[in-house]
Amino acid sequence: MTIDYKQDILHFDNNNILEIAKSRQTPFYLYSESIIKNNYNSYSESFGDHSHNICYSVKANSNLSILSLLAKLGSGFDIVSGGELTRVLTAGGDPSKIVFSGVGKTQEEIIQALDNNIMCFNVESKDELNTINKIAKQKNKKANISFRVNPAINVNTHPYITTGMRDNKFGIDQSDILSLYKDASMLDGISIAGIDFHIGSQIMELEPYLESLVKIIAIVDDLDACGIPLKHIDIGGGLGISYEGEPIVDKSLYISEIIKIIGNRKLSLVIEPGRSIVGEAGLLITKIINIKESSTKSFVITDAGMNDMLRPPLYEAFHSIIEVVNTSTPKTSYDVVGPICETADFLGKDRKLSVSQGDFLAVENVGAYGFVLASNYNTRPKIDEYIISNNKVNKIRKRDTIDQILENEIKFL
Numbered sequence: 380m381t382i383d384y385k386q387d388i389l390h391f392d393n394n395n396i397l398e399i400a401k402s403r404q405t406p407f408y409l410y411s412e413s414i415i416k417n418n419y420n421s422y423s424e425s426f427g428d429h430s431h432n433i434c435y436s437v438k439a440n441s442n443l444s445i446l447s448l449l450a451k452l453g454s455g456f457d458i459v460s461g462g463e464l465t466r467v468l469t470a471g472g473d474p475s476k477i478v479f480s481g482v483g484k485t486q487e488e489i490i491q492a493l494d495n496n497i498m499c500f501n502v503e504s505k506d507e508l509n510t511i512n513k514i515a516k517q518k519n520k521k522a523n524i525s526f527r528v529n530p531a532i533n534v535n536t537h538p539y540i541t542t543g544m545r546d547n548k549f550g551i552d553q554s555d556i557l558s559l560y561k562d563a564s565m566l567d568g569i570s571i572a573g574i575d576f577h578i579g580s581q582i583m584e585l586e587p588y589l590e591s592l593v594k595i596i597a598i599v600d601d602l603d604a605c606g607i608p609l610k611h612i613d614i615g616g617g618l619g620i621s622y623e624g625e626p627i628v629d630k631s632l633y634i635s636e637i638i639k640i641i642g643n644r645k646l647s648l649v650i651e652p653g654r655s656i657v658g659e660a661g662l663l664i665t666k667i668i669n670i671k672e673s674s675t676k677s678f679v680i681t682d683a684g685m686n687d688m689l690r691p692p693l694y695e696a697f698h699s700i701i702e703v704v705n706t707s708t709p710k711t712s713y714d715v716v717g718p719i720c721e722t723a724d725f726l727g728k729d730r731k732l733s734v735s736q737g738d739f740l741a742v743e744n745v746g747a748y749g750f751v752l753a754s755n756y757n758t759r760p761k762i763d764e765y766i767i768s769n770n771k772v773n774k775i776r777k778r779d780t781i782d783q784i785l786e787n788e789i790k791f792l
């Protein structure tokens with residue numbers, strides 16, 4: 380158990396959360412190094428001797444310490460911007476293990492990636508292919524590319540986080556893919572490396588991956604027959620985590636089923652997991668500012684708001700919220716809301732809690748898409764981040780100051 384109560388005090392990764400919260404300014408994010416390591420290792424141990432690259436998806440949690448921890452474990456990275464590339468390099472990541480995804484890479488970003496000799500561009504359109512080719516030729520280089528195929532698969536997740544359905548902006552239609560590979564094979568600035576797909580995020584079933592892979596493997600075989608052999612297949616990320624106790628797909632089953640379909644083809648396997656590595660490794664610790672009862676509802680008002688944690692309002696995402704001190708007094712049903720002037724500013728609705736003003740709460744499973752989606756809305760500083768490493772709590776990001784928030788603004792009038 381990585382989270383449990385000992386003598387009614389919440390412990391996370393064996394550390395007393397009350398002690399941690401009392402001596403720090405709330406709200407703050409708190410991560411566990413050991414959970415991240417375990418998740419990474421369960422992926423890496425699943426491949427056996429199959430050639431592979433785990434490219435952690437930086438967008439899920441891009442704190443430099445987390446990237447450096449993963450780089451030291453041997454991870455590669457999936458990036459979607461020049462900013463993410465700079466982060467990975469600053470954290471000590473190996474550029475030859477970086478894949479660059481995204482539908483709108485700018486010329487500047489392509490130049491930066493080529494100058495750093497990344498492993499592969501995951502190309503999303505013919506326009507993008509031509510831009511990469513032009514820039515690579517100017518530099519007398521060959522850019523390694525894969526095409527991202529849209530496998531037109533329906534997945535059961537929130538509509539905002541599907542990416543491989545027919546109408547999504549991502550990927551290239553299967554009907555166009557062969558001719559695009561043939562075009563690419565004629566270009567001097569391009570070296571064809573692989574093929575990729577990504578069907579969405581928070582996926583709780585194995586079948587959509589396997590169904591997509593069967594379609595992609597058929598393309599790989601057709602390409603091979605045309606004299607365009609590929610070196611790798613990138614199956615994206617997207618494996619879900621358990622937010623409400625629901626069963627998850629086992630990482631080693633996922634990898635072994637994929638390897639089975641690849642069969643004896645000489646294809647290295649690339650994966651781009653984000654949430655399934657860091658999601659359950661994070662808590663948001665917040666303090667109750669006020670409790671407010673109206674005639675129809677009771678509210679717990681916390682010092683964390685939607686600017687700190689956007690997933691509940693944006694996706695109606697459920698995150699469990701638990702007391703840091705467990706009391707035996709009867710529980711009341713509360714909407715847990717933040718201090719922001721928006722009705723959408725909630726962390727959770729109808730939660731059974733036994734709490735008073737000044738108590739601490741922990742919001743669970745916020746290691747992925749938590750801090751990275753934070754903003755300065757309502758001119759609120761982005762908050763501190765800490766990581767538990769060898770039973771010590773280390774600060775890995777300082778809270779913004781108001782001066783920092785104002786510093787780039789230009790008072791014109």
Ligand code: LLP
Pocket residue numbers: 436439457480481540542577579580581615616617618651652653654655690694747748
């Ligand atoms: N690769 C690509 C190309 C992606 O677009 C994504 C996520 C990943 C990998 C990593 O997926 P993961 O393993 O983390 O599911 N903000 C949303 C999630 C958006 C995911 C976008 N793409 C949320 O909070 O649920």
